[in-house]
Amino acid sequence: MKSFMDRQEHQRLVRRAVELGRATDPAAVPELADLLRMPSAEIRRLAASALGKLAAFGADPAAAVSALAAVALRDPHPQARQYALKALKAYGGAAEGLLHDLDDLAANPDVLDYVRLAAASAARTIREACRIAEGAAVHRCMACGREVAADEYARAQKAFQRTYCDRCFDEVFLKRRNWETNVELNKTIQAADGTVVQSDGERIIAEELAALGIAYRYDNRFRIIKGYAIRPDFHLPEVDLYVEYWGMEGNLDYQIGMLEKRKLYQQAGKKLVSLYAREKPRLREALREKLARFAKLDDRAPGP
């Protein structure tokens, strides 16, 4: 079991990786390369993501690619690999030397599907960036029609799976982020029992709790804690438990929000069940399984 100090240090490095991804300082490459060698997969994943972001700010491509390659190709944790593969994309032609390994990875049946897909996608973008650099291919910005350079192509593909020039990139990025935030934060959906929730995942949770006959209170307030959005949650008074649906796992702000909120719950000695967007196809089952771990719901006697 991890000691308190280990956990503190872990949280510090998690925050550091996130912070370096938000800062736009290309001099952070060596520090991120160190974080990519940490024993925690979470830290490696966040460091990979941060390195991908720095591609647009003049990070040394050779150093970044070599640090990312080790995780992308050999990391024991599939999510860390997936993030490193995505980050590699942003370096386009600088990762040309990895194409052979990426092709092998994409074709390796022993590797999880989403890692193989990420490898194939990275190889495709890197290959195309090389062709642009050689003058063998021309891609145009989808917003303004301008011909894009190889590195612009690589970064836009990494961020949007679309082609944008650097001038349009920021605008598209902001628009898209606002759109996602608006959709996720302002959507109001009515569950079968009339509770108005903020997302489809929350609706499923509300309806499943009602179907299980578990009393709940839904908190529809949004709070901002330390600058991060804290999502509404369900409180189950009978078992004194909170249930939260994290609908935007891919969004870095939300990942930090998740960590902050978990910390707050832990500090307050509260029990929190987290459900994630990736569990949505089987959210009802996931909810039941996680509830059962905390509360002996099976012991609930059927009503008279």
Ligand SMILES: [Zn+2]
């Ligand atoms: Zn453009």
